[in-house]
Amino acid sequence: MALIRTKGLVIKEVYVDDADKIITLMTEDIGKISVSARGARKNGRQAYGTQILTYGQYILYKGRNSYSLNGCDILTSFFDLANDLERFTYAAHMMELASDACTDDQTTGRVLNLLLHGLNALNKGREPMLISSAFSMKLAQVCGYPPHVTSCANCHTKELETIYFSFKKCGFICEVCAKNDGDALPVTIGTAKAILHVLCSDQAGVFSFNLSSENLERFSDISNRYIAERFDKRYEKLNYLKEIRQVSYHLGGE
Numbered sequence: 652m653a654l655i656r657t658k659g660l661v662i663k664e665v666y667v668d669d670a671d672k673i674i675t676l677m678t679e680d681i682g683k684i685s686v687s688a689r690g691a692r693k694n695g696r697q698a699y700g701t702q703i704l705t706y707g708q709y710i711l712y713k714g715r716n717s718y719s720l721n722g723c724d725i726l727t728s729f730f731d732l733a734n735d736l737e738r739f740t741y742a743a744h745m746m747e748l749a750s751d752a753c754t755d756d757q758t759t760g761r762v763l764n765l766l767l768h769g770l771n772a773l774n775k776g777r778e779p780m781l782i783s784s785a786f787s788m789k790l791a792q793v794c795g796y797p798p799h800v801t802s803c804a805n806c807h808t809k810e811l812e813t814i815y816f817s818f819k820k821c822g823f824i825c826e827v828c829a830k831n832d833g834d835a836l837p838v839t840i841g842t843a844k845a846i847l848h849v850l851c852s853d854q855a856g857v858f859s860f861n862l863s864s865e866n867l868e869r870f871s872d873i874s875n876r877y878i879a880e881r882f883d884k885r886y887e888k889l890n891y892l893k894e895i896r897q898v899s900y901h902l903g904g905e
């Protein structure tokens with residue numbers, strides 16, 4: 652069996668029995684892999700190193716069809732996010748999106764890089780809805796689905812006084828074209844600037860902006876729906892947070 656070394660983030664851990672677990676690693680160079688970690692629940696160093704939201708250096712045995720863990724060193728742990736239900740739910744949502752984006756080794760490396768910057772921003776206490784929405788929009792671009800933002804995606808005019816976001820046309824459209832696109836959402840200048848900022852930035856810069864709560868709500872609606880349609884999947888984790896907020900609102904109102 653060959654011994655290999657790779658850096659990666661644990662995006663899933665499943666307990667197999669009292670001692671063992673199987674983890675899913677998103678790696679910088681060998682794609683998204685499943686790793687059997689025998690005895691990891693009993694071995695202190697490996698127990699921490701194989702925890703979800705841990706980024707580390709992993710030494711693996713490569714078998715014919717699978718990988719098994721030989722050793723690990725933690726580089727950064729984002730496990731503290733698990734102490735906050737809201738932040739952890741956003742982190743879990745971002746990991747689900749990232750996992751779905753892992754089509755090949757090269758894309759996985761780029762998605763991992765984006766995810767690490769996003770988790771770092773969440774960990775620093777930044778607004779989770781903004782971080783997760785920026786992550787979704789940038790992820791669409793990394794995966795080859797950048798929205799069209801340089802002119803009207805339908806008639807190609809560059810005179811966009813009032814901007815709408817069209818899910819059918821995958822980008823900005825003008826007011827005239829929006830009249831025939833019942834699904835398009837009006838976009839304020841603040842939201843349009845946020846979309847442009849995310850598409851034009853890299854690394855940690857993707858997450859370095861602020862938005863008013865009204866603009867953030869619209870930015871989030873657009874990003875979430877845009878990525879869900881590109882990946883053709885319903886993402887349910889954030890709905891749970893909405894339900895909780897509604898419950899506390901009702902309780903508070905009584």
Ligand SMILES: [Zn+2]
Nearest residue numbers: 803806825828
């Ligand atoms: Zn137009």
